[in-house]
Amino acid sequence: MQTVDLLLAPRWLVPIEPEGVVLEDHALLADGGRIVAVLPLGEARARYAPRQTIELPQHxxxxxxxxxxxxxxxxxxxxIADDLPLMDWLQNHIWPAEGAHVSSGFCEDGLRLAFAEMIRGGTTCVNDMYFFPDATARVAREAGLRASVGLIVFDFPTAWGSGADDYIHKGLALHDQLRSEPLIRTVFAPHAPYTVSDAPLLKVRQYANELGIGIHMHVHETAHEIETAIASTGKRPWARLRDLELLGPDFIAVHMTQLTDEEIDDAARHGVHIAHCPESNLKLASGFCPVDKLLRAGVNVGIGSDGAASNNDLDLLGEMRSAALLAKAVGGNPAALAAPAALKMATLAGARALGLDSEIGSLLAGKSADCIAIDLSASATQPVYNVLSQIVYAAGRDQVSDVFVAGRALLRNRQLTTIDEAAAIARAAEWQRKIRP
Known part of the structure; x- marks a missing residue:
């Protein structure tokens, strides 16, 4: 018998590839942080000697x-500033608060609080965009999370940089520092078309090409963004980015609520990926991403939570449900974004956008053992006629019982193993007293 580190024995196993498949009485075997095999449980027990077996009988x-x-x-x-439109929220509330309080320590404490919430909700990989990306990498490493760290760029000074060239210089240095990290990658993160001018964007594209890393940017978030851009440049932001040659299969466009049919075709032609943030868009009344049209055009669409300041949670199960329901309403089609496709958006599609689909996003032999268990025994998810539908339309993040990244348990029996949650909450309370005494 072959010895392996771990045998996971769930009632249902959802590999994501092939889409819509649910395997009953199968086991996942992992060794050295990677999936060795997915097999019928009896065959797995006969062929492998696991150092640890975790039974998941209703999961x-x-x-x-x-x-x-x-x-x-x-x-x-x-x-801190709810129920406001985006630019009022940003310019009159968020940016002043950030200017007064953001520091490396602020970011570290906020990241620990966020990562505790994310892990509890089943998130194993984060594509982040914020100040002090070195803190993001440091805390993600401590927590054992897989992370794509955004090398943020603005035209104007903040606590992290003095201007576009300084942001880019610091980002390049951080990229070099993180190259040997197994769970951490970098991506350029110019904030938005209205906060980054042409010259820095051209440099970002040049360095992205040279280093082989992606670009992650807010694009077409609101109608106001489009109107302002046309008034000042004569172009829609998408056209400007296309003319600057930013668009490509390494580009992740966030939000994309204001799209023409031609722009949807353009996104497909350039191989651009979309990060759909349904609940943040709803809360800020930013508009609706036309997910059904994008998917039918062949565009890869993943799911993001946006920040907790505009959502106000970091719950991917909730985002997935909202995405599925919104796609039906916006598309006028109850069959739009069915449960299997929604699950794929929250897993493999996100991995593909980050260039990680050969590593994560589905449970196949050879991939990293990044997986989660959801307990479906609760009254809210019984009876179970369709496992995928129960996960997408009924399960809550409190039902996530176990979370593994590269075979390491970050959540075991609903207990965090890598983050001191009580300390993170206490530090958040201290910041609350500083920000709003």
Missing amino acids: ALLPGFVNLHTHAAMSLLRG
Whole structure:
């Protein structure tokens, strides 16, 4: 018999590939942080000698969720300015609060709070965009999370940089520092078309090409963004980015609520990925991402939570449900974004957008053992006629019992193993007293 580190024995196993498949009485075997095999349970027990066996008798096992867009450290600003339109929220509330309080320490404390929440909700990979990306990498490493760290760029000074060239210089240095980290990658993160001018964007594209890393940017978030851009430049932001040659298969466009049919075709032609943030868009009344049209055009669409200051949670199960329901309403089609496709968006599609689909996003032999278990025995998810529907339309994040990244348990029997949650909450309370005494 072959010895392996771990045998997970769920009632249902959802590999994501092939889409819509649910395996009953199967086991996942992992060794050295990677999936060795997915087999019928009896065959797995006969062929392998696991050092640890975890029985999950009423659980579904599936890949961990990929949060394709977030500002994790903003968890410390959760609820500070609710029920406002985007630019009022940003210019009159969020940016002043950030200017007064954001520091490396602020970010570290906000990240620990956010990562505790994300892990509890089944997120195993985070694509983050915020100040002090070195803190993001440091805290993600401590927590054992897989992370794509955004090398943020603005035209104007903040606590992290003095201007576009300084942001880019610091980002390049951080990229070099993180190259040997197994769970951490970098991506350029110019904030938005209205905060980054042409010259820095051209440099970002040049360096992205040279280094082989992606670009992650807010694009077409609101109608106001489009109107302002046309008034000042004569172009829609998408056209400007296309003309600057930013668009390509390494580009993740966040929000994308204001799209023409031609722009949807353009996104497909350029191989651009979309990070859909349904609940943040709803809360800020930013508009509706036309997910059904994008998917039918062949565009890869993943799911992000955005930051807790505009959502106000970091719950990928909730985002997935909202995405599925919104797609039906916006498309006028109850069959739009069915449960299997929604699960794929929250897992494999996000991994593909980050260039990680050969590593994570589905439970296949050879991939990293990034997976989660959801307990479906609760009254809210009984009876179970369709496992995928129960996960998408009924399960809550409190039902996530176990979370593994590269075979390491970050949540075991609903207990965090890598983050001191009580300390993170206490530090958040201290920041609350500083920000709003």
